[in-house]
Amino acid sequence: MSKAHIPTYDICSLAMEKPASEDILVARFSDYLAAHPDIRFPHRHSFYHLAFFTGGAGSHTIDFERFPVKAGQLYFMIPGQVHSWFFEGKTEGYVVNVSAGFFTAFLQDAEYVERFPFFSGVSTEGVVQLPRQGIAAIVALFEKMLEEQRSAEFYNHDMMRLLMLEMFIQVSRVASKGKTRQDPPHSHVLLRNFRKLVEQHYMQLRLPKDYAALLYVTPNYLNAFCRDMLGKSAGEIIRDRVLLEAKRLLINADMSISAIAYQLSFADNSYFTKFFKKYAGVTPEEFRKNIS
CATH class of the missing domain: 2.60.120.280 (Regulatory protein AraC)
Incomplete structure (x- = not known):
């Protein structure tokens, strides 16, 4: 295979x-x-x-x-x-x-x-x-x-x-077991809905305010809520999903870096490379070489 x-x-x-x-x-x-x-x-x-x-x-x-x-x-x-x-x-x-x-x-x-x-x-x-x-x-x-x-x-x-x-x-x-608190049910519903929206729209929507509007909450509330529930801001959760998809696409050796940048809605290849290097610690080319 x-x-x-x-x-x-x-x-x-x-x-x-x-x-x-x-x-x-x-x-x-x-x-x-x-x-x-x-x-x-x-x-x-x-x-x-x-x-x-x-x-x-x-x-x-x-x-x-x-x-x-x-x-x-x-x-x-x-x-x-x-x-x-x-x-x-x-x-x-x-x-x-x-x-x-x-x-x-x-x-x-x-x-x-x-x-x-x-x-x-x-x-x-x-x-x-x-x-x-x-x-x-x-x-x-x-x-x-x-x-x-x-x-x-x-x-x-x-x-x-x-x-x-x-x-x-x-x-x-x-x-x-061992958790020091039990979050109210509505907190889990909001978190699940936010994650589902990120999964549906991360290719196009990259800002917390976009998701806050879809969830009928303020951007500040969404960020504070995510930090309280997950220890990360809403922006970090969106960014992590984009980064994960980039890694998944990089496994396909037949797909160019430029094509991946375009599919992920980055303005150009250079911007995508800077984004990937900043958060993955290596360039897209280095990541691809390491997993090949």
Whole structure:
């Protein structure tokens, strides 16, 4: 497989059994790796991707942030994120590939799953380390999902939905333990809406005041809110999204720096290069050379 571009996989293209489901795949990690040896290279998914490690070593990179693989780690990735891995020795655990629509026919609130903090699309927020005493309960849920996937019982997909939602809730509770405060629900709604707007408009809208207007708040309030919730200003969050997309595009060796600058709505190649060097620490050419 060429590494000059980032391939995007759908669930059926990574199927392991016939007939393939277009909505969900649950597999043991070792079986998944054996069936798809080339997916260690950078790639995207058109679905939600969950990886749970119960054993192994090495590293897992999500959107150019590298994490050491450890037992008890859960990785939650949303559609479009770029990831790759390099494992050392035998890797054990579970993989779940699930479509965005898997829950919509089951839940009245179509955005329910997006409320879980690990589905924010931010790499560091999508990695959860379970305490040793909590691993067995999550393993049991994955084993039940595997059993339901193999079964021909009525409502087996609904049972898998219930098991997965139980897992999301349990992991969310673990991830929130030790927090010194509990933010009010409306704060999470505003943050989620801001991030969704950035995802939709970062190519064209680069100023906090543009998003503040869409959210019916003042720019000062939006900046203060983002600093309180994330430790970053609204402008930094917008900038980080532009920088991430630049890195994703630079993997495609067939795309010129000028073409990337144009696609990202920079006035010229020079401005894009200065922007990238300032915030990535290297020029676009150096970044491309380092990842090739």
